[in-house]
Amino acid sequence: MSFDLTPKPEHKFTFGLWTVGSTGTDQFATTFPIRAGKSPADIVRLLGEVGAYGVNFHDNDLIPLDATPAETEAIKKDFRAALKETGLVVPMATTNLFSSQIFKDGAFTSNDPKVRAYALQKAMRGMDLGAEFGAKVYVFWGGREGAETDVAKDPLEGLKHFREALNFLCEYNNSQGYGYKFALEAKPNEPRGDIYLPTTGAMLGFIETLDHPEMVGVNPEMAHEHMAGLNFMHAVAQAWDAGKLFHIDLNDQNYARFDQDWRFGQQSWKQSFFLVKFLEDVGYTGSRHFDAHAFRTEDYEGVKEFARGCMRTYLIFKEKARQFNEDKELQALIAESKAEDKSMEKFSGKFSAEKAAELKAFTFDRNAIASRGLRYEKMDQMLTDLMMGLR
């Protein structure tokens, strides 16, 4: 093997405190903790040891919900010291608007105005905390912004409340001079029966209805789109095309299952390959954030293997993408499949009445065009060979 698989700062590999810090309980609390909890500072040290670039947090990953001011200051001091010691940065922060019973029917979209106001307060305090550690991206994952039944909760009202909250927080961002970019993360369901704005595409449509659409983009998560049975890379491409790919959550997942949050590349080699190739080809420069958990079978040595594996697999696919792009035979077949034809140029691009008239009058040989084999079978097998090290 001739290529370097060592994670480096320029790769922008980040993990959440909640990812490698997971104690292995599941979301239904049917299992007890498997690993003893680590302090935020010790999680930073673990990430430093495996070579990560950054660490992200929810407000309550760092500061427990009911911490006293003295406890809060002590935790921040330790955390800051660990960042300094390891050189890790905090590119992203977010709010936990889902783990407290007050959010049983949502946060920003709750029917109860007291809950909505509390959620806003919590988000502002979370933004203060993130800014204190230099975060520039603020993620919103509305885990409980949804319903099990539409009998009393109106999705139109929900969207209105969600919009009002984001508009308020955009103004707060400006008033404090934080310079955050907001990134909305979609998920189709779990923990709610249905979560509003269930896909990245839905989020992209919603963003255009906000007061400050330029401040708001998306944080697509691989597992969440796969839960919905969708092609993740296609969602990411749409976000990129819209100039809205502000952050990305990498992990893995079997299609149409519960939120499995596996190590990046564990399951879906090909989808992961195309995703990495996309990010590298377009020149995405944001964080490659692994929002995933080690198996519940693991001790902290296994957690380190998990974290190293996420980064290693990314770098393997990055190298494979380079090989793909430099594979002359493959590239020739791709070019051939596009059947460049200069005589068609007159029909493309901007509309004109003359062009439309000429195109309407043109005769196409439909059978001849359709009879051409595109050789996708050959290329796809070549990709398999390439990925398996046979090219």
Ligand SMILES: [Mn+2]
């Ligand atoms: Mn996520």
